[in-house]
Amino acid sequence: GKYRVVSTKPMPGTRWINLLVEQDCRVEICTQKKTILSIEDIIALIGDKCDGVIGQLTEEWGDALFSALSRAGGKAFSNMAVGYNNVNVDAATKHGVAVGNTPGVLTETTAELAASLSLAAARRIVEADEFMRAGLYDGWLPNLFVGNLLKGQTVGVIGAGRIGSAYARMMVEGFKMNLIYYDLYQATRLEKFITGYAEFLRANGEQPVTWKRAASMEEVLREADVISLHPILDKTTFHLINKESLATMKKEAILVNCSRGPVIDEVALVEHLKHNPMFRVGLDVFEDEPYMKPGLADQKNAIVVPHIASASKWTREGMATLAALNVLGKIKGYPIWSDPNRVEPFLKEDASPPA
Ligand code: GLV
Ligand code: GLV
Structure with missing residues (x-):
């Protein structure tokens, strides 16, 4: 192969x-046993000649790595992820390296996990499973693991991009929930879908679902029974959910996070969970991955899974393929397939919604 492409991790499929x-291209896959590579590990991997790298969200792609890649003749880097908060795009640009991400193929898979966590929290599935395995079930009781009925409740979506919109559709159509969402952009297709679905329900003599685009995030926090977070992580969304916003939510609300951990102030969340036993949370991501803040693991009203929202075979193979295409295209002289510079910003002060 004329070109050398490095992948910092083995990825699914061939x-x-x-x-x-x-x-x-010659493909070199790092086979180091440790889960998270250091900057030094990756610099060694890049070596003297490297045309492109496929990297992971656990790696900090900043000045050090992009200058090493640029010195090795590299032109392209792709994250195998839609989120790219681990990538300093300005540093990449400065060193002449194009950056790609992998949107689209993980939309439904990620939304399905957010829906799974919503249901698991509403019906207390993990607690009930533990109870069963512990041999504590000694007969049916009217009060055993009573949870929430989603039908007719309100689902709140913060960040109605691809994933947030897919999740909203699943919850509205699947469980006949009403929707309230907050985003700088109007989710036009989602609104049209729900309007059509409401007409269908009305025509069939059923209670129609409703939707509302909130004027502020607080409005969603106040009104929703289940809230799912789907913003990108940047300085405008860091600790978007904090002590104050938690206090705004209903005492029996369910909060789901499949975006990025630092969107929630996890210490404040642990406190909130301790003092509000009917408040439940479903988390796929954590502030200091792979760690959880002290006390979180002891909370019965928390469901925690290890950042698996995009973990379906189809999606993970698709992400690997897109990441490879990003790098390959750039090496061959085309613009990067998916350029996060073109991804619409969410909650950035300078974002001006399209007319
Ligand atoms: C996973 O977290 C991703 O951003 O793709
Ligand atoms: C990411 O895929 C998004 O929700 O826009």
Whole structure:
């Protein structure tokens, strides 16, 4: 192969490798056993000649790595993730390296996990499973693990991009919930979908669902029974959910996070969970991954899973393929397939919603 492409982790499937090899690339996959590579590990991996790198969200792609990649003749870096808060795009640009991410293929898979966590929290599935396995079930009782009925309740979505909109559709259509969402952009297609669905329900003599675009995030926090977070992480969304915003939410609300951990002030969340036993949370991401803040693991009203929202076979193979195409395209002289510079900002002060 004429070009050398490095992947910092083994990735699922073979399609991504074949695509690169067929196009004159040598693919080198890091086989180090440790889960999180250091900057030094990655610099060593880049070596003297490297045309492009596929990296992971656990790696800090900043000045040090992009200057090493640029010195090795590298032109392209792709995150194997839609989120790119681990990538300093300005540093990449400064060193002449194009950056890609992998949106689209993980939309439904991620939304399905957010829906799973919503249901698991509403019906207390994890607590009930633990109870069963502990041999504590000694007969049916009217009061055993009573949870929330979602039908007719309000689902709140913070960040109605691809994933947030897909989740909203699932909850509205699947469980006949009403929607309230907050985003700088109007989710036009989502609104149209729900309007059509409401008409269908009305025509069938059922209570129609409703939707509302909130004027502020606080409005969503106040009114929703289930709230799912789908913003990108940047300085405008860091600790978006804090002591104050938690206090705004209903005492029996459910909060779901499949975006990025630092969107929630996790210490404040642990306090809130301790003092509000009917408040429940479903978390896929954590502020200091792979760690949880002290006390979180002891809370029965918290469901925690290890950042698996995009973990379906189809999606993970698709993410690997997109990441490979991003790097390959750039090496071959095309613009990067998915450029996060073109991703619409969420909650950035300078964001001006399109007319
Ligand atoms: C996973 O967290 C991703 O951003 O793709
Ligand atoms: C990310 O895929 C988003 O929700 O826009």
